[in-house]
Amino acid sequence: MKLSTHLRTAAAIAATAGLLAATGCAGDAAESEPGVLNVGQISDSVAFFPLYVAEQEGYFADEGVELGERPRLGTGAKLAAALTSGSIDVGAGVLTDAFNLAESNPETQVTGSLVTDYYVDIVTASDFDGPAADAPLEERVRALEGKNIGITGPGSGTEALIVYLFEQVGLDAKTDATLVNLGAVPSSAIGALSEGQVDALAFFQPTGQMAEAEGVGDIYVSPQRGDIPDLTDPLHGALFSTSGVIEQKGEEIEAFNRAVDRALEFIQTDPEASAELLSTYLDGTDPEAVEALNEILPQEFATSSQVSESAFDTAVDFHLESQLIDEAPDYDSLVWSQVQE
Known part of the structure; x- marks a missing residue:
């Protein structure tokens, strides 16, 4: 480590x-x-x-x-x-x-x-200005550069996913984005997303599904649905x-x-x-x-x-x-x- x-x-x-x-x-x-x-x-x-x-x-x-x-x-x-x-x-x-x-x-x-x-998803606000969720993965990751991204906390699996994705495209999540510690309550994280405190979330399920059901966000990158081939099973x-x-x-x-x-x-x-x-x-x-x-x-x-x-x-x-x-x-x-x- x-x-x-x-x-x-x-x-x-x-x-x-x-x-x-x-x-x-x-x-x-x-x-x-x-x-x-x-x-x-x-x-x-x-x-x-x-x-x-x-x-x-x-x-x-x-x-x-x-x-x-x-x-x-x-x-x-x-x-x-x-x-x-x-x-x-x-x-x-x-x-x-x-x-x-x-x-x-x-x-x-x-x-x-x-x-x-890997049951953590990247969830973006419904008004997120970036490539569509079916765009190439690199384009979606680069769209997160400079954004405020909510995670549960340092050293967590939620932070790890952001660090990993940024590393894959030559970025450093610690300097090329602002990671915001939100704790582990999905409703609070969704509130931060809907109120504009963060632009995106790296959060465990069912946060993404809840955000989509409430109409405040979209699952942008999901290892579970196969978006990251090297992170399978x-x-x-x-x-x-x-x-x-x-x-x-x-x-x-x-x-x-x-x-x-x-x-x-x-x-x-x-x-x-x-x-x-x-x-x-x-x-x-x-x-x-x-x-x-x-x-x-x-x-x-x-x-x-x-x-x-x-x-x-x-x-x-x-x-x-x-x-x-x-x-x-x-x-x-x-x-x-x-x-x-």
Whole structure:
């Protein structure tokens, strides 16, 4: 990882871990009784829908998993800090978060796969003055030069996509655009777009679908629909933990993964029931956006929690090219042996 990014992420992890300790949250996992698994996630983005399905369909209970805390922590840095402090046992985030954590904590282990599509889109305001969404990719990326672009935060998968795209056309996202940190709430990001605070968003689904349904924006670049050929089928949404937690709660994590596997199968095989759950998961979201999402979910979710080496390698190449890491992480070292294919 580039030194500046590493220091920034490490500082965020350290600061958040300190806050958790100061508020008495640190050590919750270590003190919890065996069998209780505390799982934190960044947000209620579509990537973590399988966890909701497993909860609602009773799969966790069926597999004997007793879930404890389920905080929504907002950023990958806070998710990593919660793992570092011991307040959660498993983090549900993106692979970028696991790579960042591994830089400061060699015990980091990827424990499961959720999404094998890059589910971040570039969304432009409805009055965006640039080439059409079906124009060559380079033309669309160059149209973003000099613009204010909303991201969830530094060191995130949303920032990574902008950095990667700009790099592909010889631009530097840090100097050739203004990246605006908006946090992880889609409605707030859409508000910033509609009010002209930003010209575009690099944001996770369902932000783009919501913006289109509300008539305030358009999905301009989408890895999921094949706009970026070199970013096809990467591991993106992921579960991760540490070897210390695995040593204590490996059986619970395996049971958790079995429940997630059942949820992934449910999404693949029962689209009507999946759509009903998705509408409650994304409560308040325009039905048009929910329908658009439900159509593509089977394509982007992993078929199981097993971590494909090819999907891992595609993600590594993306992180190298977007300059988020300097060296390729080793699949055998970073991925828990129980979920290696």
